[in-house]
Amino acid sequence: MPLSASIIQFLDQHELDYQLTEPLDTPMWHDQQLRNKAAARATLLEDEREHVLAIFPADSLLDLAAVNKILGRNMVAMCPKTLRKLFEKYELSSIPALPGLGGLTSIIDQQLLDRPKLYLDPGSRAQLLELPQKEFTRLAKQATTGQIAIPLASLESVIEGDDTSIITNSIKQFTALRVKERLEETLELPPLPDTAQRIIQLRVNPNADISDLAHIVETDPSLASQVVSWAASPYYSAPGKIKSIHDAIVRVLGFDMVLNLSLGLSLGKTLSMPQDGVFGINRYWQQSVYMAAAMEGLVTAIPRDHRPGFGMAYLSGLVFNFGYLVMAEVFPPYFTKLCRSLEANPHVDHPQIEKHLLGVTRDHIASWLMELWNMPEEVVFALRYQNQPDCQGELAAYAKLLFVARRLLAQRGMPCGPRLEVPAQVYLDLHLDPVKAEATIDNILESSAELEHIASQMAPAA
Structure with a gap:
C-alpha cells in the first residue's frame, strides 16, 4: 500500500525534512522490517476520556503499566473494530508513528529521543519514513516522554531449568x-478426561483396531458428532454420507487421524x-x-x-x-x-x-x-x-x-x-x-x- 494522502498532507503541513525508503523489492513482513530497523511504531490506546498515541521502538515491548503510571490513567488498546474503520477511512495499513497525528495526545518512549536518525512506520507496509532527530523532536514538542518500552532482547533469552x-x-x-x-x-486443574485416558491407552496397545477406537469415541456423544462433522466436511470431499464413526475412520480420516483428533478435542473440552x-x-x-x-x-x-x-x-x-x-x-x-x-x-x-x-x-x-x-x-x-x-x-x-x-x-x-x-x-x-x-x-x-x-x-x- 502506498503512503496515504492524509499522511503526506501531515508531513507537508509540518514542513518536515523527511525521506522515504525505497519500496521493498523482496518480500519482507512488516513486523520484521520494523524490528530489523529498530523503527518507531505506534499503538493506539483509549479510555473513557480520549485516545492516546503511544510511540516506541519496534524491537521493544510496550509496557502498558508504565504508560498508565505516567499518565495516571487506565488505558487499553483500541478496539480492533474501531481500528479497522480508521484504517479504511484514512487508507492505512498500520498505525503511523507520528507524534501529534490527528491532534492525538502522544506519549513517546525516551529511547527514540536519543537517536540521531529515526525510521518510522508511516502507516504503509511498503516503505519506512526516515527523519533526522531534530525533526522528530519538533513533532514531539507537545508529547509526554518516559520509559514506556522494554527491549525484546531482554525477554527472548531461554528460561533455564525444568x-x-x-x-x-x-x-x-x-x-x-x-x-x-x-x-x-x-x-x-481438572484431571485428564476419561475419554482422553482411554485413547492414550489405546495408542500404546499394539492390538488396538478400528472397532476399539470407534467404541471409545461413540461413548462420548459430543466428541462423536464432532468427528463425524469433521469427516463430512467438504475439506475432505468424502463420497456419500458419513453414517457412523466406523465410516469416518474407514472411508475418510483413517485410524491414526481419528485417534489424534479425538484426543485433541477431548483436551480442548478439559x-x-x-x-x-x-x-x-x-x-x-x-x-x-x-x-x-x-x-x-x-x-x-x-x-x-x-x-x-x-x-x-x-x-x-x-x-x-x-x-x-x-x-x-x-x-x-x-x-x-x-x-x-x-x-x-x-x-x-x-x-x-x-x-x-x-x-x-x-x-x-x-x-x-x-x-x-x-x-x-x-x-x-x-x-x-x-x-x-x-x-x-x-x-x-x-x-x-x-x-x-x-x-x-x-x-x-x-x-x-x-x-x-x-x-x-x-x-x-x-x-x-x-x-x-x-x-x-x-x-x-x-x-x-x-x-x-x-x-x-x-x-x-x-
Whole structure:
C-alpha cells in the first residue's frame, strides 16, 4: 500500500525534512522490517476520556503499566473494530508513528529521543519514513516522554531449568506481589478426561483396531458428532454420507487421524474457555483447525526419509495453543493484564509478554501439564519448544514445524502471532523446501471456507 494522502498532507503541513525508503523489492513482513530497523511504531490506546498515541521502538515491548503510571490513567488498546474503520477511512495499513497525528495526545518512549536518525512506520507496509532527530523532536514538542518500552532482547533469552521449578519460582514471585494462593492451591486443574485416558491407552496397545477406537469415541456423544462433522466436511470431499464413526475412520480420516483428533478435542473440552482475552472460543478453535491442517500439509512436503510422525505432528498442531487455556486457569489474577498487554503489542509474540508479566510462558505450563497427564512425549516437546526454533534433539522437528506453521499462517493474516520471517536455518533443519512450504499453506488457505466450517463445529453451542 502506498503512503496515504492524509499522511503526506501531515508531513507537508509540518514542513518536515523527511525521506522515504525505497519500496521493498523482496518480500519482507512488516513486523520484521520494523524490528530489523529498530523503527518507531505506534499503538493506539483509549479510555473513557480520549485516545492516546503511544510511540516506541519496534524491537521493544510496550509496557502498558508504565504508560498508565505516567499518565495516571487506565488505558487499553483500541478496539480492533474501531481500528479497522480508521484504517479504511484514512487508507492505512498500520498505525503511523507520528507524534501529534490527528491532534492525538502522544506519549513517546525516551529511547527514540536519543537517536540521531529515526525510521518510522508511516502507516504503509511498503516503505519506512526516515527523519533526522531534530525533526522528530519538533513533532514531539507537545508529547509526554518516559520509559514506556522494554527491549525484546531482554525477554527472548531461554528460561533455564525444568518446567516444575520454573513454574514454582514464578509462583514465588507472585507471592511477593501478594498473590495469596500457594502453588498447590493455584494449580487446581481438572484431571485428564476419561475419554482422553482411554485413547492414550489405546495408542500404546499394539492390538488396538478400528472397532476399539470407534467404541471409545461413540461413548462420548459430543466428541462423536464432532468427528463425524469433521469427516463430512467438504475439506475432505468424502463420497456419500458419513453414517457412523466406523465410516469416518474407514472411508475418510483413517485410524491414526481419528485417534489424534479425538484426543485433541477431548483436551480442548478439559478447561473452560476464558471469557476475557484477545481470542475467545471461536478464535481458539479456528487457530487449532488451521494449525492442524498446516502441520498435516507441511509433513507431506518433507521428503519421506526426514518426515516426523504424521499423527503426532497433527495432534501437536491441534493443541498448540492449549497453554492459553491453562494460563487462564492457573493465573486468573494476571490473565486480564496479560490480555491487555497482548492487545497493545500485536508485534510481539506471547512468550516475551508472558515472561515480562508472569516470569513463565504458556508453553512451559502446557508442556508441564501434558507431561503430568502422560501425553505423548512428541507433543510435550513440541508445545514446550515451539517458540525456540534453535531447539535440538530427536523430537525437535515437531517443535520446529509448529514454529514454521504459525509464522507462515501469521504472514498470511491469520491472527496467531506477529508477521515475522522464518529463518532459513529452520527450513534446512527440517529438510523442508521454503517454496513448497509456502505453497502448502497457500493451498490450505484456499479451503478456508471449509476449515472455518469445521472450526465452528468445535465450539460448543452457547
